């Protein structure tokens with residue numbers, strides 16, 4: 518029996534950026550290729566996109582901007598990224614709809630609606646959720662777990678720079694080892710800094726699994742995991 522029917526992919530804004538571009542066209546193509554391969558497996562896929570490549574509320578505070586305003590700017594940054602993803606999906610003939618956590622007029626995108634999102638997903642349309650939870654003082658990781666619960670996703674796949682969760686930072690400590698799996702309680706108590714505690718707690722309460730994997734390598738790791746390869750770290 519297949520383990521996953523509907524998944525939510527969490528991409529950070531930084532995952533889209535390169536040295537030269539805040540939104541790198543080659544990365545957009547890579548995401549489109551990965552998403553197509555998931556749809557070809559007959560698995561429904563929704564995306565939550567971050568905005569850290571453009572603005573983060575916390576960082577804006579250091580520049581003298583009010584936190585709530587900064588968070589609004591951060592959420593709008595996620596909408597910009599979502600529109601870039603969507604435009605490129607359309608070029609690759611991937612059906613998609615962008616939704617935002619708050620209302621944006623002018624035909625820019627739809628406001629999030631869980632019933633409509635589920636309907637679209639069942640029609641093999643990729644839903645791209647932007648503006649996180651729609652409220653300041655949260656992160657898009659919390660937005661991702663919230664949306665995953667609302668659309669009834671089986672798991673949140675969080676793309677990171679490393680290929681899973683390590684006992685310590687593998688970029689600094691060569692002895693660090695990768696966890697193949699963790700419980701939510703272990704992830705919270707070890708304070709592993711993969712996601713905020715609120716996101717873990719929501720997943721734990723609602724039985725949504727988290728898989729941390731790398732999108733930076735040349736392989737399609739997400740596809741390999743969906744095909745049963747024991748890569749990344751599963752938190753359940």
Ligand code: UDP
Pocket residue numbers: 528529530531566567568569570572573574575587588589590591592594595648649650651652653654655656657658660
């Ligand atoms: N943000 C927010 N509420 C949310 C999600 C995000 O206010 O529910 C703001 C916050 O300022 C955050 C920014 O949007 O710093 C971009 O999101 P995040 O930092 O999670 O992006 P990522 O690190 O995934 O690129």
